[in-house]
Amino acid sequence: MQQFRYNFVTIISYTGNIFTLKKLLFTLLFSSALYSQSHFYFGTSAGAFHESFVDQDNVVLNTVIANFKMGYGQQKAYAIEFSFDYTKNDSRVFSSTTTNDGDKYGFNLNLVKSFDYNIFILPFIKAGFGTGFLEIERSLQKKLSYGSYNLAGGIFIPLNKTFDLELGYEYRYTSYQAINTIAQRIHYKSHVSVLYSGINYRF
Amino acid sequence: MKYIKHFILGVTASFFVGCGGDNTTTLLTPDITAIAIDESNIAVYSTDTYTSLHATATYTDGSTQDVSSYLIWSETNSSLVHMSVNTIEIEGNGGDTNVIASYDKFSDSKSLHVHKLTNFQVVYPSDVNVTGTYDFYAVGDFDNNETNRTLVNNVQWSATNDATIEVGNEGIIHITFISGETNVTTTVFNETNTSSPLAPQSKIFIIE
Numbered sequence: 001m002q003q004f005r006y007n008f009v010t011i012i013s014y015t016g017n018i019f020t021l022k023k024l025l026f027t028l029l030f031s032s033a034l035y036s037q038s039h040f041y042f043g044t045s046a047g048a049f050h051e052s053f054v055d056q057d058n059v060v061l062n063t064v065i066a067n068f069k070m071g072y073g074q075q076k077a078y079a080i081e082f083s084f085d086y087t088k089n090d091s092r093v094f095s096s097t098t099t100n101d102g103d104k105y106g107f108n109l110n111l112v113k114s115f116d117y118n119i120f121i122l123p124f125i126k127a128g129f130g131t132g133f134l135e136i137e138r139s140l141q142k143k144l145s146y147g148s149y150n151l152a153g154g155i156f157i158p159l160n161k162t163f164d165l166e167l168g169y170e171y172r173y174t175s176y177q178a179i180n181t182i183a184q185r186i187h188y189k190s191h192v193s194v195l196y197s198g199i200n201y202r203f
Numbered sequence: 204m205k206y207i208k209h210f211i212l213g214v215t216a217s218f219f220v221g222c223g224g225d226n227t228t229t230l231l232t233p234d235i236t237a238i239a240i241d242e243s244n245i246a247v248y249s250t251d252t253y254t255s256l257h258a259t260a261t262y263t264d265g266s267t268q269d270v271s272s273y274l275i276w277s278e279t280n281s282s283l284v285h286m287s288v289n290t291i292e293i294e295g296n297g298g299d300t301n302v303i304a305s306y307d308k309f310s311d312s313k314s315l316h317v318h319k320l321t322n323f324q325v326v327y328p329s330d331v332n333v334t335g336t337y338d339f340y341a342v343g344d345f346d347n348n349e350t351n352r353t354l355v356n357n358v359q360w361s362a363t364n365d366a367t368i369e370v371g372n373e374g375i376i377h378i379t380f381i382s383g384e385t386n387v388t389t390t391v392f393n394e395t396n397t398s399s400p401l402a403p404q405s406k407i408f409i410i411e
Contacts, residue, residue, distance in 0.1 A: 093230065
């Protein structure tokens, strides 16, 4: 948890946009207080993860991501969602040894808005931010933090009162902690696409 | 139940899609392998102006970069020299020390010798007799047989009778005299011992 607290601060410094963060937090709190019929829910999902680095031709990571989340809100309106994710990492773009970069561990906070059109499915959108870290092997760094802006869309497919399936696509704009070469601090950014499916339990 | 079955199939498909494709295994940024101080056999005169050292980082791809100003510089004998970033500021008159450049787990060290000033003479203008500005400087001999080297640092000048002293380039001192008797005193390394070869030197000028 200490790591996540650290990363929560670093994402603010990465984005440099505290004002946006404050607005987002206010929106999250306001929306949760507004709806009295809210419920807690848990969920898990898995999906395909594709990452391409900004200004770096052909630097990609194709892998899988697993996610566990907790949320509070209305299935047919707003919800706040906290999620932890694990991303397998088979690439080696930061580590200077023959060892691959470490798997990624992330934490995300998203606001969910779903739309009830009185059809079988509930389309939704999500927006928020995330942070995480991965272990690397460099002479001056053993761990690299990152922050991200998240935007997602998809559908909930209710199975019954408590279970629903979730299919979605999530885009993340990720900014990594600087790589230290003594003479320079090099910041890398990436575009991440996640195609996922999952199941939620509401109570 | 039908949905759950399809869901599981979907998750499985996602995993297979995710596992596909080539992942990059090319290092984006070369890593550091070593840092080294460029200069070797470093020797300076104890009254010379500041000297800058340089350091280079070598990377895994064989490239190099000047990292002089990013390193932590230190010395093992601070009464002899003081490292101000990568600049040697000489504090003492003669001796040996090591200078160290470091950054995290990387470091390099080089020996540094400071040549000792053994005696000095002040070069006075020959015609200091009316008000005006005159140039003075001092030269010295060193323990490596270097002679008549102009002293730039660790030399202190003072003058009585409200004469003004301005430090010029390369050890030249501009002294502006007014009428009256003016005593100009030159001291090196704050030496006060009058029996020392480096004892302060004074000369009185009578200005009309």
